Amino acid sequence: MLWNKKVDYAIVRTAVAFWFLGLCNNYGYVIMLSAAEDILSTQKHKVTNQTATDTCDTFIDSRHCKPPTGEVLLSDNLPSLIVKLTFPFFMDRFPFGARVAVVCALQATSYFVVAYSSSVAMSLAGVVFVSLGGGLGEITFLALSAHYPKVAIAGWSSGTGAAGLIGSFSYAFLTEPHMANLTPKTALLIQLFIPVLFVIAYYIMLAKPNSVYSPGLNPRTWIVPKGYDKFIKDSHRVPQRELGITDRLKLIPPMLHLMIPLAVVYIGEYLINQGMTQMIFFDCSHGFSLSRKSQYRWYQVLYQFGVFTSRSSIRLFELPMAVLYILPILQLSNMVFFFFEALYWFVPHIAIIFVLIVFEGLFGGASYVNTFHKIHRMVAPDVREYSLSAASMGDSMGVNFAAAVSLPLHHWMCQQPLPHH
Numbered sequence: 001m002l003w004n005k006k007v008d009y010a011i012v013r014t015a016v017a018f019w020f021l022g023l024c025n026n027y028g029y030v031i032m033l034s035a036a037e038d039i040l041s042t043q044k045h046k047v048t049n050q051t052a053t054d055t056c057d058t059f060i061d062s063r064h065c066k067p068p069t070g071e072v073l074l075s076d077n078l079p080s081l082i083v084k085l086t087f088p089f090f091m092d093r094f095p096f097g098a099r100v101a102v103v104c105a106l107q108a109t110s111y112f113v114v115a116y117s118s119s120v121a122m123s124l125a126g127v128v129f130v131s132l133g134g135g136l137g138e139i140t141f142l143a144l145s146a147h148y149p150k151v152a153i154a155g156w157s158s159g160t161g162a163a164g165l166i167g168s169f170s171y172a173f174l175t176e177p178h179m180a181n182l183t184p185k186t187a188l189l190i191q192l193f194i195p196v197l198f199v200i201a202y203y204i205m206l207a208k209p210n211s212v213y214s215p216g217l218n219p220r221t222w223i224v225p226k227g228y229d230k231f232i233k234d235s236h237r238v239p240q241r242e243l244g245i246t247d248r249l250k251l252i253p254p255m256l257h258l259m260i261p262l263a264v265v266y267i268g269e270y271l272i273n274q275g276m277t278q279m280i281f282f283d284c285s286h287g288f289s290l291s292r293k294s295q296y297r298w299y300q301v302l303y304q305f306g307v308f309t310s311r312s313s314i315r316l317f318e319l320p321m322a323v324l325y326i327l328p329i330l331q332l333s334n335m336v337f338f339f340f341e342a343l344y345w346f347v348p349h350i351a352i353i354f355v356l357i358v359f360e361g362l363f364g365g366a367s368y369v370n371t372f373h374k375i376h377r378m379v380a381p382d383v384r385e386y387s388l389s390a391a392s393m394g395d396s397m398g399v400n401f402a403a404a405v406s407l408p409l410h411h412w413m414c415q416q417p418l419p420h421h
Contacts, residue, residue: 010207014148015155017206018141022159023166024198025137028107028130030167031191032076032114033273033300035184055177056284056291063279064292065414072274074403075127080135081396088139088389089248092240093224095215099140100202106133108195115188135396139389142372146240146385147211153376154314157369161311164304164361167191172297211239241382251387255379258371259394261328265367266398268331272338272360273303275406279342279413280353287350295350302354306361311369319370331363344419368395 091099106129113126145152174180174187182190208214213224226242243251252259277299281292290298334356341347372388379387 011149011151013205013207015151017201018145018148018152018155019159019162020197020201020205021137021141022156022161023163024107024159024194024201025103025134025141026160026163027167027191027194028110029076029080029134030164030300030304031171031188032072032110032127032130033168035072035114035171035188056287056289056294057281058284060281060283061418063414063416063418064281065279065410072124072127074400074407075124076131076134077396077399077403079128079131080138081393081400083132083135084139084389084393084396087136088143088386089245091139091389092143092385093226095213095224096140096144097203097215099136100198103133103137103140104195104198106130106136107198108192111188111192111195115185138392142388142392143385144212145376146388147209150373150376151315153373154369157314157365157372158308158312160368161304161308161365165301165308168297168300168304172294172301175297176294177291239382240385243383243386248386248390251379251383252390255375255387255391258324258374258378259391261324262367262371262394263398263401264328265331265364266395267402268328268335269360269364270399270402271335271406271409272357273300274403275409276335276338276342277353277357278410280338280345280347282350286348290350299353299357302357303361306358306363307365307368308361310362310365313366314369314373318373319366321374324367324370324374327363327367331360331367334360334363342413343416346419 110126110128110130110133113129114123117123117126141156142153145156170191171187172179174182174190175184180187241247278296281287281295282290287295337356341353347353371394372391375388375391376384
């Protein structure tokens with residue numbers, strides 16, 4: 001009985017630690033997307049006071065074409081994709097602890113840069129910092145999960161979903177005129193507690209197995225020796241095979257049947273979020289008396305609620321493989337609906353949009369968590385660490401494609417005649 005309690009405690013501790021790691025890693029990414037419209041509007045001097053003009057519209061007489069938030073989306077994802085395309089080929093030589101320290105530093109830097117920026121370029125540079133940290137963090141922790149039982153993937157996925165929900169809600173709450181009514185700058189600086197929590201989650205909460213290399217103070221120990229884990233015994237992990245570049249490339253095609261559907265889901269998902277929802281807004285009587293900015297913020301909150309719910313579902317049920325191929329169809333159908341709504345404004349009330357955005361998040365979160373869960377189980381144990389980190393290219397490529405398309409799409413929509421509303 002005592003042995004079982006020890007095992008249960010270790011599993012719970014691992015799940016909780018990975019939950020917080022997922023939360024902290026994706027938090028900055030979500031905050032930047034939630035603040036996207038405020039970042040661009042403030043820096044392009046569209047408003048002088050963020051809260052004074054943040055009221056609902058009694059009558060809508062224009063499309064209200066603000067700077068496209070796709071700019072922030074691209075800055076928040078392209079650096080991450082570059083990291084995911086390159087780092088898995090050599091990052092195994094760097095200790096996990098060192099990588100986590102870099103991730104935390106990049107995230108903290110991004111909050112300061114964006115909060116105190118005086119130009120669009122400086123703001124987007126801050127977003128780039130959080131993107132680099134998020135990309136490095138994702139491939140690092142997915143690889144680290146290979147050292148633990150499958151509960152680590154469940155904890156990580158749920159934590160990344162919670163980052164979306166808590167991050168988007170906290171920003172909406174802090175900046176909403178009817179709530180905390182703070183400026184975007186103050187709201188961003190408050191989020192600096194997250195890098196501190198990040199440090200606590202990895203260096204204190206997470207128990208490290210013997211297979212995780214621990215460097216010393218001597219600089220000679222700061223590079224992981226080749227073949228290090230061949231001599232380490234761990235019940236949850238088989239020693240990883242030494243892989244050359246050709247070996248690593250050959251491991252990607254067998255995962256494409258999972259990576260491609262995930263990428264397609266994310267294309268539909270982020271075309272909705274950053275390409276279309278910015279163009280969908282309602283007047284006071286049909287929009288719960290929310291301002292245009294508030295409507296955009298709450299779109300993000302409800303989307304992230306859907307993501308969190310589905311990313312936390314893997315411990316309850318796992319979707320069959322066939323459903324992973326249906327999810328892209330459902331998400332693209334959702335995207336088509338939002339496309340026509342952004343053009344013609346035929347939906348009578350914002351409540352309908354709120355419900356559909358929740359489903360958008362459910363589709364995306366379910367695709368993510370089930371994809372990585374299946375990869376964790378499907379790939380050979382001696383290449384699992386590399387495979388999990390490399391597979392994260394799928395969603396990043398989908399997001400970056402959506403970001404690139406959303407920019408011309410936004411400008412095209414702005415040129416279309418105003419529909420009867």
